[in-house]
Amino acid sequence: MFKEFNLENLENSKELVENLLNENREEINELLKIENKTYKNFVLPFQEIGEKTSEFLTPIFHIDSVKNSEITTKVYEECMPVVSKYDTDISQNENIYLALKDIQSKEKSSLTDIQNKVLENEIRDFKLSGCHLDNNKKKRLEEISLRLSELSHKFSLNLLNATNEFEMIIDNFEDVKEIPASDLELAKFEEDGITKYKFTLQAPSYSAYITYGTSREKREELYKGYCTRAPQNGKIIEELLALKNEKSKILGFNSYAQYSLATKMASKEEDVITFLEELGEKAKVRAKEELNEIKELAIKDGIIDFRSSDMSYYSEKLKKAQYDLDEEYYRPYFEQESVLNGFFDFLHQMFNIKFTKVDVPSWDEKVRVYDLSENDKTMARIYIDLEARKDKRGGAWMNNWHSHYKTSDGEIKLPTAYIVGNFPQSTKDTASLLRHSDVVTLFHEMGHALHHLLSKVEEPFVSGISGVAWDTVEFPSQFLEYFSYDKDVLKLFAKHYKTKEVLDDVAIEKIIKAKNFQSSLFTVRQVEFALFDFKLYQKLYKTEDEVQNLLDGIREEFSAMIPPSYNKFQNGFSHIFSGGYAAGYYSYKWAEVLSADAFYMFIDSGNIFNKELGIKYRDTILSQGGSYDMDKLFFDFAQREPSVDSLLKIDGIIS
Template sequence: MSKFLELRVDLGSFIEELNVRLEKNNKSVEKLLKIKEKNFANFVKPLEMMDEKLEQFFTQLSHLNSVKNSAKTQKIYAASLPIVTDYSTKLSQNIDIYNAYKEIFKNEQKSLNQEQKRVLELNILGFELSGAHLDEKIKKRLQEINLKKSTLSNDFSQNLLNATNEYKYIVTDIKDVEGIPQSDLANAMFKEDGVTKYKFTLQMPSYIAYMTYGKNENIREELYRSYVTRAPQNALIIDELLSLKNEMSRLLGFDNYASYSLASKMATDESSVIEFLEELISKSKPQAKKELRELQEITKKPLNSFDTAFYSELLKKEKYNIDEEEYRPYFEQNSVLDGTFEFLNKLFKISFKKNSEELWDKKALSYDLYVDGILKSRLYLDLEARKGKQGGAWMNNFSSHHIDEKGKEHLASAVIVCNFPPSKGKTPSLLRHDDVVTLFHEMGHALHHMLSEVNESGVSGVNGVEWDAVEFPSQFLENFAYEPKVLKLFATHYKTKEIIPAEMIEKLVKSKNFQSALGMLRQLEFSIFDFKLHAKLHKGSEVQELLDSIREQTALIKPPSYNKFQNGFSHIFAGGYAAGYYSYKWAEVLSADAFFSVVDEGIFDSLSAKKYLEIILRSGGSKSMDILYKEFMGTQANPENLLRLNGII
């Protein structure tokens, strides 16, 4: 059994080592293609291992560039992207490999196991979606497009990170910070020339703190304006990316990028996606209008976009007698993490043991995951916000569970990255309940990868899972962050050690679906905008016009004209969600059904939880999620349960 991946990146020699690895890979491909009688073991498996090793190597750089961004990591990452993209594009268009895969699948179909069949099926589809079967002129153009796309996506992300890092707003009047939680004030406070001042930034913990609790409307608008106008240069990148995606799709025989995207997803066609999203809008809008009327009743003026978080917090306190700040002492980061591990032990009979290895940041952590006392995988965590770290939260897989060509087992490893309020001196990291939900969400992704028992790396863990199903395990787990049985495991006051009172849990549960319909409309706005944006070519002002037209249907409070949300929509322009943001809602339908099946059985010692572990988590991408889901639940998912979960029906 192998050791875990060594998380060490030598920036000085990275490009040189990358080129050496790729040259070696190219020679290996040439050698493999000369094999006269190709089969899965002597041809497919070595290529699969080659991909796994390269991904492990490159992921370390991309991870470092996200969590410890510097001029040096930017330079090395930007220089590496074209090299890797050129290599992977040429490999994915290699007609000889494509033909060999098809021949092996035809000849060995009866002797291959399910995992091996799935590897071949997905690879053959991947080759076709890369244009391997097309003429050399088209393939050359596709290579140019892929190279440019990767560069533009990186530029989009870096522009956003730079804009976030560069901004600060200094408050000098103590009246302007009245009502802001003490832990947030402690992080914002600094002294200059003997004067106490407060710095607010566009990093999430800081931004959310003022937008939710800051009484000064002018400061809220200034922060909001700065946030929604970040990286204006990304508008030109969007135009170029959309044009390139459209051209690529047409060269590959698709009408548009949305159609191309669906070729590898669960959803069957464009109309089914739009119908699904529009049905959710029609069922959510009446309640959303009611929620907005409630919100408007507590203010004597028309609501602006930069007012909603502030007045929503006031309404939440009034309606449920709940103050989010009262909960944060019960959600100290370390306590939440330990309790999360205890919950997972009770749910899935798995355990975590902390390591002491030195990592990329002193606050980063690592744990080994055990099942029945047997080491299965390693989990890394980087949970606190800091300068030079990309915003948001995500899970990334460092390595996949697999058996290599020599029969040696390799264990999986994954990282969870969040941007929680940072601990500072004697001030601990006290989370909002939303942060707890985020941790559970990303933990769901991590478990999907780390608990895989698949032996083929190409379909192990999250690999090979359809993009519109990949959010299913994360959303399934996040729902438990509201369950009283689960909260009592870790919601302990960090000073008094008192377990959170039952009445506080009851208030939290009652407030779970506070403004859920408004939140649903917001996510549906993003989903429809993304999908329609990629369903036909949009240029220049047409992008904003499309967003405005969708907002007529979804945005009950009209955003100001300066709001350029699209310039910060990194999920679709710098991530993997282009024409796939609908996946969050699509997968929520799966997760709602699965969640209710476990809750109805009392959560702990649930037979459904055991089946979920065995069928969904351990199977990774070895079968289509459509097949796995039916094996797990015995039926197709019911969209009504998503609305039930959100309290809309």
């Protein structure tokens, strides 16, 4: 039923990939020989070839992110040119493009809406790949695509290596006395009979010291190490920008930002800029006030030259003072296994889906694998890899592997996906105790996963997250995230891992009240990232200095606090330089309007576990995948247009 994860033959991947892609070329050539091409005899098998390719390649590229080694890097770098060449050959094949257009013109009235959506998307994407251009331009686009893939991977690898190279050793207990016991235990080691503590730039370790580290100088050292990582990425950014600009010009766009919007719900550049600037303007006054509250607390410690490296430490102290909220108090109540089991219970109550653990091969012993079922019928599989490792890249993400679809001979294929995080590690003596922010991240990534896994669409190119406009893809993830702050939801899993005592109402109320703590600071930060990203692609910025000047200008207008000049945030902005968010980071806030509004429907219903509404959301949003535009699906669910006020209310920016 499900293909098992197996990379025993990883070192021979290049040869295997070449063989598969050559077989694909032959199959496509046979399809092109069909005289009377139809949706059934041409488009269906063409989609199956694409899905088969994705199924084969995904684990090869996935392993480089979660179990990075010299071998995975070598395999990635060997396979990438082969795959890039194939992708370019297919996407620039004018015969396929003309066949799709011909089928569309002949069969449009007899095809379903979903089949027509497949054709619309494919014809659009073939145009965006330059299939209608002359051979010289096609050749140049092929060269650009390959180089962009190489540069993105190099950017990510530089960041991973720089993260792993940094260590800060502390041998004075006074400098670590405020660090939570579970974090301190992971940092502790013995050397020459002396107890020492090692802190790194990996998320749990970095977060522990920057938030609780007593020594101001050590916090500065760690902060500087973090935001000066991979300086060589500055030159990579220059080349990435030049190539993306050249690509967009070849394809007839004024800029890469304009090219990017061709596949998004937002139709005009000014709509994106206006949306972000309005958000920034509404949040920045309160953001300044929030910063001053932190500074006032630091002054009590005699700190008048407040620094960026002081922000997390004094924010945590202020949070504790204002809400009596100590993140560390909660961690024993958020043991990883308990959180997962309670989360699955919630998802069953909401969407009528059950998670059953299965013992199948994966890439690490800490990976958990579950089959999803509805009314005892298996419908999907998910791999969950939550703990930080030295060989895993930072951050959290969802990766789709197989899609739900119906084959040309009538077989239903079931979907699979991976969720990856960097949560605190467990050892034989130490449980993995999550922060509430980790719980929020888990809900977020599961929202993405369910969008893919609960699809009922039978066409693979618009099933699950395939074909979803990039600026609405965050809607289901952010929507689910909101439930991680609800009292009744939290009570399903917030149980002390030793005593099994459920977190009490007073403690939960503190989490809920603290949800919008510094929400305006967070909003202006997201606006800063999104404006920097979008404006960066509206014209060509040729040098590192020009890129820095753009960022500085945006910070001047919207940031509550200007970071030190050595802060080269852009060199670590992997979302837009090695992920898929170039000229699309605004999507997080754009989609949040939909997610906040959808969540308010549950609040307004008076029942957060409103199963009728949950099933409606599952059936009108999640199960439809990318088969219809999200504005239509949202209207089907809510029976109205979304309101930006829901987002501003949920963030506490307006009442």
